[in-house]
Amino acid sequence: MIQIQNLTKSYSGFRALDALTLDIPDGELFCFLGPNGAGKTTTIKILTGLVHPDYGTARIQGLDTNQHATDVKKVIGYIPDTPFLYERLTTSEFFLFYGELYDIPPQTIIHERDRLFATFGLDNHRSALVRNLSHGLRQRLIYATTFLHNPPVLLIDEPFVGLDPYTIKLIKSMLREHTNQGGTILLTTHILAIAEDIADRIGIIHKGKLIAEGTLPELQTEHQGASLEDIFLQVTYAKTEETSHVRP
Amino acid sequence: MSAPSALWQKTRFQMINALRTMFRQSRLKQTFILSFILIFEAFLLLLFRDGFRFLSAFGGAGVIITGRIFALFFLGLAWMLFLSSLVSSYATFFGSPEIPFLLVRPFSMQQIVLYSFVHATTLSSWAFFFIILPFVGAYTWHQSLHPLFVLWTIVFSIPFLFLCSSLGALFVLCTVRWLPKPGKVRICLLGLLILGVFLAATIRSDSQAEDNMQFNLATMIPGMRLAVHPLSPGYWMAEGIMTLTRGHMRRGLHHLALLLSSAAVATILVEQIGGKVFYPAWQRTRATGPTRRKPVMLPHLLNIRTLLPADLAAIMSKDIRTFFRDPAQWTQALIFFGLLGLYFSNLRIFHYDRLPEQWRSAMTFLNVFAVSAVLSSMGARFIYPQLSYEGHSFWMLGLSPTSMTRIVLAKFLLALITTGIVSISLIFMATRSLGLEPQIQQAALAVIAAVCLAVCGLSTGLGAIFMNLDEHNPAAIVSTFGGTLNIVLCLCFMLAAILPFGIIFHVRQIDLHTHFMRFLPLAYGWLALITMSATLLPLWLGYHSLLKRDF
Numbered sequence: 060m061i062q063i064q065n066l067t068k069s070y071s072g073f074r075a076l077d078a079l080t081l082d083i084p085d086g087e088l089f090c091f092l093g094p095n096g097a098g099k100t101t102t103i104k105i106l107t108g109l110v111h112p113d114y115g116t117a118r119i120q121g122l123d124t125n126q127h128a129t130d131v132k133k134v135i136g137y138i139p140d141t142p143f144l145y146e147r148l149t150t151s152e153f154f155l156f157y158g159e160l161y162d163i164p165p166q167t168i169i170h171e172r173d174r175l176f177a178t179f180g181l182d183n184h185r186s187a188l189v190r191n192l193s194h195g196l197r198q199r200l201i202y203a204t205t206f207l208h209n210p211p212v213l214l215i216d217e218p219f220v221g222l223d224p225y226t227i228k229l230i231k232s233m234l235r236e237h238t239n240q241g242g243t244i245l246l247t248t249h250i251l252a253i254a255e256d257i258a259d260r261i262g263i264i265h266k267g268k269l270i271a272e273g274t275l276p277e278l279q280t281e282h283q284g285a286s287l288e289d290i291f292l293q294v295t296y297a298k299t300e301e302t303s304h305v306r307p
Numbered sequence: 308m309s310a311p312s313a314l315w316q317k318t319r320f321q322m323i324n325a326l327r328t329m330f331r332q333s334r335l336k337q338t339f340i341l342s343f344i345l346i347f348e349a350f351l352l353l354l355f356r357d358g359f360r361f362l363s364a365f366g367g368a369g370v371i372i373t374g375r376i377f378a379l380f381f382l383g384l385a386w387m388l389f390l391s392s393l394v395s396s397y398a399t400f401f402g403s404p405e406i407p408f409l410l411v412r413p414f415s416m417q418q419i420v421l422y423s424f425v426h427a428t429t430l431s432s433w434a435f436f437f438i439i440l441p442f443v444g445a446y447t448w449h450q451s452l453h454p455l456f457v458l459w460t461i462v463f464s465i466p467f468l469f470l471c472s473s474l475g476a477l478f479v480l481c482t483v484r485w486l487p488k489p490g491k492v493r494i495c496l497l498g499l500l501i502l503g504v505f506l507a508a509t510i511r512s513d514s515q516a517e518d519n520m521q522f523n524l525a526t527m528i529p530g531m532r533l534a535v536h537p538l539s540p541g542y543w544m545a546e547g548i549m550t551l552t553r554g555h556m557r558r559g560l561h562h563l564a565l566l567l568s569s570a571a572v573a574t575i576l577v578e579q580i581g582g583k584v585f586y587p588a589w590q591r592t593r594a595t596g597p598t599r600r601k602p603v604m605l606p607h608l609l610n611i612r613t614l615l616p617a618d619l620a621a622i623m624s625k626d627i628r629t630f631f632r633d634p635a636q637w638t639q640a641l642i643f644f645g646l647l648g649l650y651f652s653n654l655r656i657f658h659y660d661r662l663p664e665q666w667r668s669a670m671t672f673l674n675v676f677a678v679s680a681v682l683s684s685m686g687a688r689f690i691y692p693q694l695s696y697e698g699h700s701f702w703m704l705g706l707s708p709t710s711m712t713r714i715v716l717a718k719f720l721l722a723l724i725t726t727g728i729v730s731i732s733l734i735f736m737a738t739r740s741l742g743l744e745p746q747i748q749q750a751a752l753a754v755i756a757a758v759c760l761a762v763c764g765l766s767t768g769l770g771a772i773f774m775n776l777d778e779h780n781p782a783a784i785v786s787t788f789g790g791t792l793n794i795v796l797c798l799c800f801m802l803a804a805i806l807p808f809g810i811i812f813h814v815r816q817i818d819l820h821t822h823f824m825r826f827l828p829l830a831y832g833w834l835a836l837i838t839m840s841a842t843l844l845p846l847w848l849g850y851h852s853l854l855k856r857d858f
Contacts, residue, residue: 110590142408148324156314160310160413188324
C-alpha cells in the first residue's frame with residue numbers, strides 16, 4: 060500500500076512535484092503516465108528515499124518514508140530504468156550479495172537463485188561477470204534479484220527498456236502474479252500500450268500535478284470513449300495551453 | 308548474514324574477480340607491468356639511499372637532518388593523504404553510482420558513510436605504500452637497521468592513513484553540507500587563512516625555546532618546525548617507529564597508542580557526524596534542477612569559435628565544460644599545479660636565489676623535472692582517457708561532418724593549450740625567482756615546452772590506440788596496459804629531454820673553462836628530434852587506429 064499526501068518538490072525554482080496526492084491500495088498495479096519531466100521519476104525517488112520532499116508525506120505499508128527509511132527499504136523493490144550493478148561480480152555472486160543484504164538464509168538464496176535464474180534465462184550466465192552482460196541480461200538480473208526478497212511494494216521506472224518480447228511477457232505475468240498475491244506496484248512508463256495492457260489504474264501526471272486518474276474504462280467514459288493515447292494528448296495539451304500557448 | 312557483512316563479502320568477491328581478470332591477461336602484459344613496478348621501486352630505493360648518503364656527507368648537521376627527515380617525510384605524506392582524501396571522498400560520497408544503490412537498501416546512514424569512507428581511504432592510499440616502501444627500505448639499508456623497522460612502519464601506517472583520510476572526509480562532508488553561497492566562500496577562506504597563519508605563528512613561538520641546532524635546521528628546511536611539533540601525527544609516527552626500532556618499546560608503543568586512539572576517534576567522528584550530515588549533503592548535490600545551470604566560461608568559450616573552425620571549437624568547448632562541471636577532475640588538477648605554483652612563488656622566501664650559480668642551475672632542472680613529472684601524471688590522468696570518456700556517445704562524433712583527424716587534433720590542441728599555459732608559466736616564474744642567466748632560462752623553457760608537446764602527443768595518440776568506450780571509471784581506463792605504457796613513455800621522454808641540458812649546464816658550472824657548451828646546439832637538436840617523434844608518431848598511429856575501428 061502506498062499513500063502520498065501533498066508531496067511537493069522543487070529543484071532550483073523548477074517545481075517537479077506540486078502537492079501530489081495519491082493512494083495505491085494492496086493488490087493494485089498503478090501506472091504513472093506523463094510527458095518527459097512531468098515528475099514520475101521524482102515521485103518514485105521520493106518513495107525510495109533517494110530524494111527528500113520539500114513538503115508532504117509518503118507512506119509505504121503504513122511507514123513514513125522519512126521517519127522509517129530503513130524499514131521502508133526492507134519492504135520495497137526498486138527497479139530503475141538503468142540500474143546500477145557491481146561490474147566485477149559474477150551474476151551468481153551478485154544474487155548472493157543481494158540476498159544477504161536482505162538477510163535471507165543462504166539455503167533460500169540458493170534455491171531462489173536456481174528458480175529465478177531458470178525463469179529469467181540466466182542459467183548459462185551464472186559465472187559471467189556483470190560487466191560482460193548485455194543490457195537485456197542486466198535488466199533480467201535486476202528483476203531476478205528484486206523478486207528474491209519478495210517485497211510487497213514494487214517501484215518500477217520504465218520496466219521494459221531493452222527487453223526482448225519473451226522477457227516482457229514473462230515480466231508482465233510476474234507483475235500480475237505479484238498483485239494477485241496482494242502486492243502493490245507503482246510503474247512509470249511512456250509506452251501507453253503497456254499501461255492499457257497491465258494497469259489496474261492509470262494516473263497522468265503533468266508538471267508535477269496529477270491531472271487524470273482512474274481505471275481505463277473510467278478514463279474512457281470521462282473522455283467520450285477516446286483511446287488512451289487521445290486522452291493523454293488531450294489532457295496534457297489542455298494543461299500546456301493553460302500555462303503557455305505552445306503546442307506539445 | 309547482516310547487510311554490512313554482505314557488503315564486505317561483496318568487496319572480497321570483487322577483489323578476487325579483479326585478480327582473476329588480471330591473471331587471465333597476456334603474460335607479456337603482466338611481465339611488463341610487474342617489471343615496471345619493480346624497476347620503479349628499485350629506482351626510488353636507490354634514489355632515496357643516495358639522498359641519505361648525500362646528507363651523511365654533511366657530518367653532524369647531516370646526521371640531525373637524517374634523523375628529522377622521517378618526521379618531515381610523514382608530514383609531507385600527511386598533506387598528500389589529506390589532499391588525496393578530499394578528492395577521493397568527494398568522488399566516493401557524492402559521485403559514485405553505488406551510493407543511490409546503497410541508499411535504497413536496508414542500510415543505516417552510518418553504515419553507508421563508514422563503508423564509503425573505507426573505500427575512499429583505500430583509493431587515496433595506494434600511492435602511499437608505493438612511496439613509503441622504498442623510502443623506508445633505503446633508510447633501513449643506509450642506517451643498517453633491523454628489518455623489523457619496515458614492519459613497524461607498516462603497522463604505524465594504517466592508523467596514520469585513517470587519521471589523515473578521516474580529516475579529508477570530514478572536511479568534504481561538512482563543506483558539501485554547509486558550503487555557503489559564493490559570496491561567503493571568500494570570507495570562509497579568509498578565515499581559514501587567518502587560522503592557518505595563527506597556528507603557524509603559535510608553532511613558531513613554541514619552538515623558539517628549542518636548542519640552537521634545531522632552530523637553525525628549522526630555518527634551513529621549510530616545514531621542519533611543524534614536522535617535529537609534538538602534536539603532529541607525522542611526528543608520532545616518525546618518533547614511534549624510530550624508538551621501537553631502537554628497542555625503546557614503552558615510548559614506541561606510547562606513540563602507536565596515540566596514533567591508534569586518534570585514528571579511532573577520527574573514524575568514529577566520520578561515522579557519527581557523517582551519519583547525520585551525509586544524507587542532507589547528498590540531497591544538496593542532487594538539488595539542481597533542469598532549468599538553470601551556470602554557463603562555464605561561456606563568454607570566453609564563444610570567442611574560441613571565432614578563432615578556430617567550428618568543429619574543433621565545439622569539441623574543445625564541450626570538453627572544457629565537462630571538465631569544469633566535474634569537481635573530482637578540476638580539483639585534482641588544481642591540487643597538482645597549485646602546490647607547484649605555491650612552491651615556485653616561495654623560492655625567494657626560501658632564499659634559494661642566494662645560492663651559488665651551480666646549485667641554482669641544478670635546482671632549475673629539478674624544477675623542470677618536477678613540473679614534467681606532474682605533466683606526465685596529468686597526461687595519464689586527464690589526457691589519455693579523453694577519447695575513452697566519450698563512451699557510448701562517441702557515435703555522435705563519429706557521425707558528425709568532421710574527420711577523425713580533426714577529432715584527434717581537437718583533443719591534442721586542447722591538452723596542449725591548457726598544459727602549456729600552466730607549465731610554461733610555472734617554469735618562467737621559477738627561473739625568474741632564481742635569477743638565472745638567460746641561457747639557462749631559455750633552455751628550461753624549451754625543455755618544458757617540448758615535454759608538454761610530447762606528453763600531449765603521446766597521451767592523445769595512445770589514448771586513441773587503446774580507446775575503451777565501455778569503461779566509465781577514469782581510474783580503470785588509466786590503469787590498463789595502454790595507460791601504463793603511456794606514463795612509462797612520458798617518463799622516459801622526460802628523462803631523455805632534461806638530462807642532456809642538466810648535464811651540460813652542471814658541468815659548465817663546475818668547470819668554467821670546459822668546452823662542454825659546444826654541445827648545447829646538439830642538445831637542442833636532440834630535443835627537437837625526440838619531441839617531433841614523440842608527438843607526431845603517436846598521433847598518426849592513434850588516428851589510423853580510430854579509422855580502423857568499429858563503433
